[in-house]
Amino acid sequence: xxxxxxxxxxxxxxxxxxxxxxxxxxxxxxxxxxxxxxxxxxxxxxxxxxxxxxxxxxxxxxxxxxxxxxxxxxxxxxxxxxxxxxxxxxxxxxxxxxxxxxxxxxxxxxxxxxxxxxxxxxxxxxxxxxxxxxxxxxxxxxxxxxxxxxxxxxxxxxxxxxxxxxxxxxxxxxxxxxxxxxxxxxxxxxxxxxxxxxxxxxxxxxxxxxxxxxxxxxxxxxxxxxxxxxxxxxxxxxxxxxxxxxxxxxxxxxxxxxxxxxxxxxxxxxxxxxxxxxxxxxxxxxxxxxxxxxxxxxxxxxxxxxxxxxxxxxxxxxxxxxxxxxxxxxxxxxxxxxxxxxxxxxxxxxxxxxxxxx
Amino acid sequence: xxxxxxxxxxxxxxxxxxxxxxxxxxxxxxxxxxxxxxxxxxxxxxxxxxxxxxxxxxxxxxxxxxxxxxxxxxxxxxxxxxxxxxxxxxxxxxxxxxxxxxxxxxxxxxxxxxxxxxxxxxxxxxxxxxxxxxxxxxxxxxxxxxxxxxxxxxxxxxxxxxxxxxxxxxxxxxxxxxxxxxxxxxxxxxxxxxxxxxxxxxxxxxxxxxxxxxxxxxxxxxxxxxxxxxxxxxxxxxxxxxxxxxxxxxxxxxxxxxxxxxxxxxxxxxxxxxxxxxxxxxxxxxxxxxxxxxxxxxxxxxxxxxxxxxxxxxxxxxxxxxxxxxxxxxxxxxxxxxxxxxxxxxxxxxxxxxxxxxxxxxxxxxxxxxxxxxxxxxxxxxxxxxxxxxxxxxxxxxxxxxxxxxxxxxxxxxxxxxxxxxxxxxxxxxxxxxxxxxxxxxxxxxxxxxxxxxxxxxxxxxxxxxxxxxxxxxxxxxxxxxxxxxxxxxxxxxxxxxxxxxxxxxxxxxxxxxxxxxxxxxxxxxxxxxxxxxxxxxxxxxxxxxxxxxxxxxxxxxxxx
Numbered sequence: 057x058x059x060x061x062x063x064x065x066x067x068x069x070x071x072x073x074x075x076x077x078x079x080x081x082x083x084x085x086x087x088x089x090x091x092x093x094x095x096x097x098x099x100x101x102x103x104x105x106x107x108x109x110x111x112x113x114x115x116x117x118x119x120x121x122x123x124x125x126x127x128x129x130x131x132x133x134x135x136x137x138x139x140x141x142x143x144x145x146x147x148x149x150x151x152x153x154x155x156x157x158x159x160x161x162x163x164x165x166x167x168x169x170x171x172x173x174x175x176x177x178x179x180x181x182x183x184x185x186x187x188x189x190x191x192x193x194x195x196x197x198x199x200x201x202x203x204x205x206x207x208x209x210x211x212x213x214x215x216x217x218x219x220x221x222x223x224x225x226x227x228x229x230x231x232x233x234x235x236x237x238x239x240x241x242x243x244x245x246x247x248x249x250x251x252x253x254x255x256x257x258x259x260x261x262x263x264x265x266x267x268x269x270x271x272x273x274x275x276x277x278x279x280x281x282x283x284x285x286x287x288x289x290x291x292x293x294x295x296x297x298x299x300x301x302x303x304x305x306x307x308x309x310x311x312x313x314x315x316x317x318x319x320x321x322x323x324x325x326x327x328x329x330x331x332x333x334x335x336x337x338x339x340x341x342x343x344x345x346x347x348x349x350x351x352x353x354x355x356x357x358x359x360x361x362x363x364x365x366x367x368x369x370x371x372x373x374x375x376x377x378x379x380x381x382x383x384x385x386x387x388x389x390x391x392x393x394x395x396x397x398x399x400x401x402x403x404x405x406x407x408x409x410x411x412x413x414x
Numbered sequence: 415x416x417x418x419x420x421x422x423x424x425x426x427x428x429x430x431x432x433x434x435x436x437x438x439x440x441x442x443x444x445x446x447x448x449x450x451x452x453x454x455x456x457x458x459x460x461x462x463x464x465x466x467x468x469x470x471x472x473x474x475x476x477x478x479x480x481x482x483x484x485x486x487x488x489x490x491x492x493x494x495x496x497x498x499x500x501x502x503x504x505x506x507x508x509x510x511x512x513x514x515x516x517x518x519x520x521x522x523x524x525x526x527x528x529x530x531x532x533x534x535x536x537x538x539x540x541x542x543x544x545x546x547x548x549x550x551x552x553x554x555x556x557x558x559x560x561x562x563x564x565x566x567x568x569x570x571x572x573x574x575x576x577x578x579x580x581x582x583x584x585x586x587x588x589x590x591x592x593x594x595x596x597x598x599x600x601x602x603x604x605x606x607x608x609x610x611x612x613x614x615x616x617x618x619x620x621x622x623x624x625x626x627x628x629x630x631x632x633x634x635x636x637x638x639x640x641x642x643x644x645x646x647x648x649x650x651x652x653x654x655x656x657x658x659x660x661x662x663x664x665x666x667x668x669x670x671x672x673x674x675x676x677x678x679x680x681x682x683x684x685x686x687x688x689x690x691x692x693x694x695x696x697x698x699x700x701x702x703x704x705x706x707x708x709x710x711x712x713x714x715x716x717x718x719x720x721x722x723x724x725x726x727x728x729x730x731x732x733x734x735x736x737x738x739x740x741x742x743x744x745x746x747x748x749x750x751x752x753x754x755x756x757x758x759x760x761x762x763x764x765x766x767x768x769x770x771x772x773x774x775x776x777x778x779x780x781x782x783x784x785x786x787x788x789x790x791x792x793x794x795x796x797x798x799x800x801x802x803x804x805x806x807x808x809x810x811x812x813x814x815x816x817x818x819x820x821x822x823x824x825x826x827x828x829x830x831x832x833x834x835x836x837x838x839x840x841x842x843x844x845x846x847x848x849x850x851x852x853x854x855x856x857x858x859x860x861x862x863x864x865x866x867x868x869x870x871x872x873x874x875x876x877x878x879x880x881x882x883x884x885x886x887x888x889x890x891x892x893x894x895x896x897x898x899x900x901x902x903x904x905x906x907x908x909x910x911x912x913x914x915x916x917x918x919x920x921x922x923x924x925x926x927x928x929x930x931x932x933x934x935x936x937x938x939x940x941x942x943x944x945x946x947x948x949x950x951x952x953x954x955x956x957x958x959x960x961x962x963x964x965x966x967x968x969x970x971x972x973x974x975x
Contacts, residue, residue, distance in 0.1 A: 107605075108602055128602070128605040129605045129606070129608050129609055129610055129614075130608075134606070138599075139597060140599075141597065141600050143604075143618060144622070145621040155607035158608035159608060199603075202603075202607070203606075206607065206608075
């Protein structure tokens with residue numbers, strides 16, 4: 057259990073600013089996820105905490121104590137790597153014992169602790185195996201056990217599941233979360249998979265272009281994205297440009313629509329509607345906006361039905377509905393009626409990073 | 415009807431192909447059986463025969479394993495083998511670590527110099543060190559004038575020094591490429607778990623490159639114990655198995671060379687044991703290298719940076735010193751062993767007057783052998799890679815044999831085999847071409863095999879599906895892709911062929927002497943001028959080949975190991 061604070065972390069590579077004055081407070085025992093597209097700086101930030109990159113400015117504090125200038129081998133933070141980094145020349149047991157040997161833990165104690173953590177990650181039977189005899193999922197469990205056995209104050213995980221296949225990824229994700237909650241260890245987790253981030257975290261930090269865009273609970277990140285980037289990166293979204301925004305109100309697709317008060321005035325704005333909030337070929341249950349589009353594609357994924365609808369002048373909109381046999385039978389080129397409730401739309405300023413208005 | 419019509423051309427075609435490659439296979443088996451298996455078998459059998467009664471006996475081997483003369487040589491061989499190996503590791507590993515982990519200015523120059531040291535014949539090293547540190551050596555004289563006595567180059571430490579400086583590039587090149595291919599995460603994980611730099615090096619980095627280090631080290635060991643020129647030039651009373659095998663053979667002339675053969679078997683067994691030991695140590699320790707997430711070499715500043723550069727350049731400078739000395743002395747005026755002062759081309763003039771045949775012979779034999787190796791190597795590697803049968807697997811294994819058979823031993827086998835009847839070739843140029851061919855064929859096969867393995871069959875299949883005939887697909891797609899590897903392999907074969915001494919020394923006659931043979935006898939006669947001029951010709955030829963390899967080979971220095 058430890059609180060982690062990042063203060064004004066800055067990192068540049070030549071002319072490229074990888075991290076722009078990052079300030080973050082991570083609560084003790086939290087599962088904190090850095091989420092963003094590749095190149096957003098999330099891995100650089102994680103590696104700065106681990107000590108593999110020295111930040112150009114700023115400091116890192118664990119329980120109010122600065123570790124920002126210690127060597128990577130002195131920080132007492134555990135790390136789990138994307139490519140497992142399980143030492144191929146050592147057995148599973150020796151891999152897990154590696155950090156304890158460094159700490160000069162007596163043999164008896166060491167043996168017990170290694171065996172115990174191997175049981176926890178369900179590898180108790182495989183202690184004598186060599187890494188090449190293990191599957192990817194098993195290797196990553198070794199990586200996890202090796203990082204946890206030294207009882208670090210903070211656990212860092214760099215896309216630990218991205219080299220695993222889809223089903224295994226979900227199993228191991230659940231195990232990691234359970235273990236983290238059981239141990240109560242403060243965890244900083246890096247991923248570019250937004251579904252993974254939402255499902256596993258207490259707090260999600262969305263990063264883009266070396267800047268923190270939003271730090272919040274998964275629920276708030278999805279439902280109250282701070283800006284247009286977060287709205288589009290986390291989950292799918294449809295954006296529709298508003299027309300004629302005046303002091304009296306605004307219109308969308310030629311229909312008047314109720315918008316937040318601070319939206320009035322000059323400037324260009326967009327509305328966002330999640331695909332699952334678009335209503336297809338049904339009457340709206342309240343005030344909102346309705347329009348016709350041309351169906352481009354219907355795809356049935358089992359759990360749901362995805363429709364791509366062309367709305368001339370606005371591009372393709374994605375809609376998600378519950379599976380419905382009559383809708384599966386729709387053919388490309390047919391006209392469909394789309395609509396959404398005014399309360400299901402969010403409004404943003406124009407531009408990639410346009411702010412949420414409410 | 416239509417299906418039959420469709421099948422027929424395919425079947426005829428596959429029959430034809432089967433025939434062609436079967437013929438290749440049959441010819442390969444005959445040639446390798448005749449030139450490799452039979453001579454070695456002769457050596458093996460002769461060791462078990464009583465030279466007088468021609469009956470089976472273990473007495474020869476017992477004598478070798480109990481007599482002090484032989485045991486002494488065995489011990490000496492082990493010492494220079496292990497000494498050369500350790501010396502090569504002590505030079506090669508630090509150099510590899512520096513150039514792989516730090517930004518070293520002129521890294522490709524360092525690699526090129528190391529490759530030059532590697533491709534120059536070892537006896538040139540021995541003889542240059544005599545010029546520098548011998549009784550009459552340049553540095554010895556300088557130091558004597560200052561009242562200091564330098565340790566002599568002659569003897570065991572001289573041999574180990576020459577071997578270390580000669581063979582370290584194997585360790586260096588192999589270790590460096592392994593270090594460069596380590597996934598960065600391993601070292602980071604070690605650091606994250608509390609390792610300091612040094613602990614990380616010994617607990618993670620070196621164990622991960624151990625397979626590469628041990629391959630390089632064993633190669634140094636095998637080449638050190640097989641080398642003949644170095645111990646015979648600077649060994650003086652210090653005899654190794656290869657020098658006594660040679661002496662025994664020349665003194666047993668007339669009778670069957672039983673003792674020479676028994677000593678030879680001992681050398682083969684030692685090399686094989688070394689290779690087996692290394693395989694055993696490696697076990698399943700084969701760690702796949704990484705293509706991404708590699709360590710970025712660090713820029714090192716200040717005193718440490720100076721130290722790193724000084725170390726790298728000192729090692730390669732020391733290793734290439736013999737080359738510089740040889741080239742320098744070749745332009746000095748000489749009269750026998752005495753340098754008369756001043757520069758001139760009289761050594762070259764004497765070479766052209768006295769031993770022009772040696773130059774012509776060397777290039778003629780080597781060129782023919784190289785062409786044969788390249789053609790046979792290409793065909794055999796295609797069989798090994800693309801037509802995996804039990805026989806091609808056996809061929810692959812048998813081709814390992816020349817790696818562990820010293821040249822002296824191979825030459826004795828040839829002399830035992832091709833000395834009568836229709837196969838009598840003793841004293842001809844053909845026998846020299848054939849021994850060059852068989853000794854270097856495995857290197858040629860390996861060069862093409864490794865390239866061929868990287869060319870996926872699907873690429874040929876793609877050409878076929880686009881309408882090319884299989885023959886055309888091979889010719890249009892596979893051959894061009896193989897070319898860089900084939901050229902590099904041919905150049906390497908040529909370099910080793912022109913520098914070959916240990917096998918040709920037993921096979922040459924006045925008519926078929928080659929440059930290395932002439933250099934060897936010139937050194938023994940004290941004709942350093944001629945030796946230097948001939949060596950320079952060899953070095954320039956080797957250097958040109960190195961240049962071609964570096965131009966054509968994609969893996970650059972990797973082509974030399």
